[in-house]
Amino acid sequence: MKRFIAIVTLIIFCAGLFLAFGLTNSNAASKKQVTITYVRGKDETQATNKILQEFMKKNPDIKVIFKENPSDTGQNHDQLVTVLSAGGSDIDVFDMDVIWPAEFAQAGYTLPLDRFIKRDKINLNDYIKGTIDAARFKGQMWAFPRFIDAGVLYYRKDIVPQNELPKTWDDLIKVAKKYKGKNGTKYGFLMQAKQYEGLVCDAIEYIASYGGRVVDESGNIVVYNQGTIDGLNMMRKVITSGIVPPNINTFTEVETHTAFINGLSVFARNWPYMWAMINSPQSKVKGKVGILPLPKGSKGSAACLGGWMVGINKFSKNPEASWRLLKFLVQKEGQKLMAIYNGNVPVYKPLFNDKDVIKANPLIGDKKFVEAILAAVPRPVSPIYPKISDVMQIELSNIVNGKKDVKTAVLDMDKKLKEVVKISK
Numbered sequence: 547m548k549r550f551i552a553i554v555t556l557i558i559f560c561a562g563l564f565l566a567f568g569l570t571n572s573n574a575a576s577k578k579q580v581t582i583t584y585v586r587g588k589d590e591t592q593a594t595n596k597i598l599q600e601f602m603k604k605n606p607d608i609k610v611i612f613k614e615n616p617s618d619t620g621q622n623h624d625q626l627v628t629v630l631s632a633g634g635s636d637i638d639v640f641d642m643d644v645i646w647p648a649e650f651a652q653a654g655y656t657l658p659l660d661r662f663i664k665r666d667k668i669n670l671n672d673y674i675k676g677t678i679d680a681a682r683f684k685g686q687m688w689a690f691p692r693f694i695d696a697g698v699l700y701y702r703k704d705i706v707p708q709n710e711l712p713k714t715w716d717d718l719i720k721v722a723k724k725y726k727g728k729n730g731t732k733y734g735f736l737m738q739a740k741q742y743e744g745l746v747c748d749a750i751e752y753i754a755s756y757g758g759r760v761v762d763e764s765g766n767i768v769v770y771n772q773g774t775i776d777g778l779n780m781m782r783k784v785i786t787s788g789i790v791p792p793n794i795n796t797f798t799e800v801e802t803h804t805a806f807i808n809g810l811s812v813f814a815r816n817w818p819y820m821w822a823m824i825n826s827p828q829s830k831v832k833g834k835v836g837i838l839p840l841p842k843g844s845k846g847s848a849a850c851l852g853g854w855m856v857g858i859n860k861f862s863k864n865p866e867a868s869w870r871l872l873k874f875l876v877q878k879e880g881q882k883l884m885a886i887y888n889g890n891v892p893v894y895k896p897l898f899n900d901k902d903v904i905k906a907n908p909l910i911g912d913k914k915f916v917e918a919i920l921a922a923v924p925r926p927v928s929p930i931y932p933k934i935s936d937v938m939q940i941e942l943s944n945i946v947n948g949k950k951d952v953k954t955a956v957l958d959m960d961k962k963l964k965e966v967v968k969i970s971k
């Protein structure tokens with residue numbers, strides 16, 4: 547009997563111990579695992595899923611829900627602003643276009659990152675300086691850069707002979723006309739001419755290649771100048787020369803890459819990410835494409851500066867877990883996965899010498915290409931950038947659609963931009 551009581555006592559004791567530990571452990575696990583939401587524009591590749599899986603494997607106490615916003619940066623912006631301006635906490639971490647930090651900082655949508663950066667001893671010198679500067683506003687960092695973009699010209703190596711590669715916009719028109727229709731192509735050239743942010747980027751390239759500009763160093767509107775008029779006249783000439791699709795005014799980056807990887811065009815203007823699409827399994831032009839700087843105007847070739855950063859919602863309920871995800875996205879591993887699977891140009895400098903990155907995207911190892919990207923022309927930096935862009939989009943669209951002659955559209959743009967800036971002061 548004594549033995550029986552002893553055994554029963556032991557069993558009860560063990561069961562108690564088991565229960566107590568089990569409970570504490572599961573409590574700890576459920577207490578410890580936090581769920582955060584990450585939002586970015588549509589990812590056409592597998593890059594984001596791969597990165598998030600890697601992150602969750604290494605950080606089992608954090609579960610990340612991935613939500614995609616539209617790929618159009620303007621629509622993406624408006625959806626984010628709807629949540630952020632209402633102080634919502636449904637979003638924790640989100641990607642930000644280079645044109646947003648000033649606005650988001652001013653509106654107080656994102657958490658300043660300086661204390662995290664300092665605490666975790668992130669060396670900002672490892673990153674391309676211009677992109678770090680672009681994330682700063684009034685002395686604080688409101689986002690952290692992920693990759694840098696600049697417009698480039700893609701061409702079909704199997705169609706255009708090396709000695710006919712275009713150097714100027716006029717060359718482009720001539721060569722695109724000559725080879726349009728070869729090897730199954732339907733169009734000579736593709737660009738982004740829908741009324742949206744991408745049109746502003748394309749237009750900046752034409753404008754800057756003729757020495758024009760929108761704002762001066764002090765932020766004054768100076769868009770009504772000969773360079774702007776010459777550049778936009780060239781844009782109109784390209785659009786009306788019979789080399790672009792008749793519905794080019796509906797083209798964003800998505801229509802561009804879809805048509806190009808289906809083998810429908812000889813040339814295309816797009817960002818570096820299209821390289822990854824060209825080499826993806828669904829592409830019909832793998833191995834048939836080369837990249838060139840954009841054609842020159844009277845003042846040389848100019849690429850528009852683009853790129854994306856990542857920030858934390860000021861009202862996130864989990865800033866610490868959010869910071870850990872942000873850190874993973876912007877440090878070596880996250881940037882490397884983006885460069886390999888999404889074709890993006892990293893901003894973390896050591897990756898420019900990384901063998902795997904260069905193998906996936908040889909351009910990243912090409913000094914001249916990197917220099918050209920670093921020399922890209924920024925869009926106006928301003929907390930009211932969306933308003934500036936809206937005005938530009940409307941007037942540029944008038945030019946694309948032939949509703950106004952270039953000079954009148956530029957004059958109107960100048961007048962309206964000055965009004966917008968004046969009201970905001």
Ligand code: GLC
Nearest residue numbers: 619643644695743744852853
């Ligand atoms: C790319 C650029 C971004 C730009 C957008 C326009 O995503 O990185 O800066 O605003 O294209 O469509």
